[in-house]
Amino acid sequence: MKLHTALTIAGTDPSGGAGIMADLKSFQSRNVYGMAVVTSVVAQNTTGVHHVEHLSLESIEKQLHDVYSDIMPQAVKTGMIALPEMMDLIYPYVSKPIPYVMDPVMIATSGDRLVSDEAVHFLKSKLIPIATVITPNRNEAEVLADMSITCESDITTAANRILQDLGPQVVIIKGGHIGENATDYAFTKDGNVRTWTSPKYDTVHTHGTGCTFSAVITAELAKGRDVMDAIGIAKDYIALAIKYNPALGNGCGPVNHMAYGLLSNGPETMDELLKNDERR
Numbered sequence: 001m002k003l004h005t006a007l008t009i010a011g012t013d014p015s016g017g018a019g020i021m022a023d024l025k026s027f028q029s030r031n032v033y034g035m036a037v038v039t040s041v042v043a044q045n046t047t048g049v050h051h052v053e054h055l056s057l058e059s060i061e062k063q064l065h066d067v068y069s070d071i072m073p074q075a076v077k078t079g080m081i082a083l084p085e086m087m088d089l090i091y092p093y094v095s096k097p098i099p100y101v102m103d104p105v106m107i108a109t110s111g112d113r114l115v116s117d118e119a120v121h122f123l124k125s126k127l128i129p130i131a132t133v134i135t136p137n138r139n140e141a142e143v144l145a146d147m148s149i150t151c152e153s154d155i156t157t158a159a160n161r162i163l164q165d166l167g168p169q170v171v172i173i174k175g176g177h178i179g180e181n182a183t184d185y186a187f188t189k190d191g192n193v194r195t196w197t198s199p200k201y202d203t204v205h206t207h208g209t210g211c212t213f214s215a216v217i218t219a220e221l222a223k224g225r226d227v228m229d230a231i232g233i234a235k236d237y238i239a240l241a242i243k244y245n246p247a248l249g250n251g252c253g254p255v256n257h258m259a260y261g262l263l264s265n266g267p268e269t270m271d272e273l274l275k276n277d278e279r280r
């Protein structure tokens with residue numbers, strides 16, 4: 001059976017809610033073969049980040065080499081890349097001609113900082129310009145556009161600044177932290193704007209929502225799906241994952257990666273899987 005392939009380059013979460021663990025769960029749920037390069041080992045759980053250890057550049061380089069020299073991913077995403085030197089090293093790999101989703105991770109759901117100021121500068125000058133899609137939340141968009149965002153028109157201004165000054169193909173400003181509903185706004189380089197809205201669930205269990213959302217987009221792009229369709233699937237996936245969260249842990253708990261597959265009539269029916277098998 002032929003499977004599409006996707007790679008995440010990010011930090012870890014031993015409690016399974018965010019980072020690489022959330023990415024691999026998302027890839028798997030979307031029937032994509034997931035691969036992972038670890039940048040930093042993070043001791044964290046639903047209550048916060050408690051310790052961070054960055055892997056050596058040598059280790060990251062060897063992991064990247066082992067993936068790309070053997071199983072070429074059809075799409076790649078980056079999450080927590082804490083240091084500018086790591087970005088330098090990752091740059092040639094994410095510049096390959098496959099979709100690149102960059103989640104500009106800066107701060108964990110718990111409020112803990114995950115990357116240095118210098119790394120944010122590098123993110124803007126190096127990685128964002130070559131990204132297919134970037135997925136900042138409100139705070140991250142404020143840092144990237146260098147302005148505060150308090151209303152819908154600020155979102156448009158910030159997105160246009162990001163597109164013009166930093167140059168990704170598509171910027172999605174996520175509305176998890178803005179407004180009464182959870183509305184996400186996508187702006188493309190060629191002037192298209194689209195929004196997706198779901199109810200905003202009144203819950204603390206949103207640990208790893210950003211990682212999950214961008215990982216589902218990556219999985220769909222790996223299948224060759226159009227960016228806007230990929231975002232629509234990711235939006236439905238995250239809304240159900242939050243709604244049916246398993247209420248785990250003592251703090252901000254993780255989301256439910258099984259909800260979308262169980263509850264939606266997604267395209268990956270058993271029939272389709274079998275048809276793919278026959279085509280092999």
Ligand SMILES: Nc1ncnc2c1ncn2[C@@H]1O[C@H](COP(=O)(O)OP(=O)(O)OP(=O)(O)O)[C@@H](O)[C@H]1O
Nearest residue numbers: 109137174175176177182200201208209210211213
């Ligand atoms: N309470 C909520 N109810 C419904 N959807 C939500 C809620 N919170 C976030 N979302 C959705 O989850 C996705 C991720 O957005 P969010 O703003 O939480 O990202 P983030 O802050 O980067 O996540 P993280 O906490 O992992 O860093 C978006 O599609 C957003 O609209």
Ligand SMILES: Cc1ncc(CO)c(N)n1
Nearest residue numbers: 011012018019080108109
């Ligand atoms: C490793 C990692 N990446 C991203 C986030 C953001 O949620 C997190 N908490 N941990």
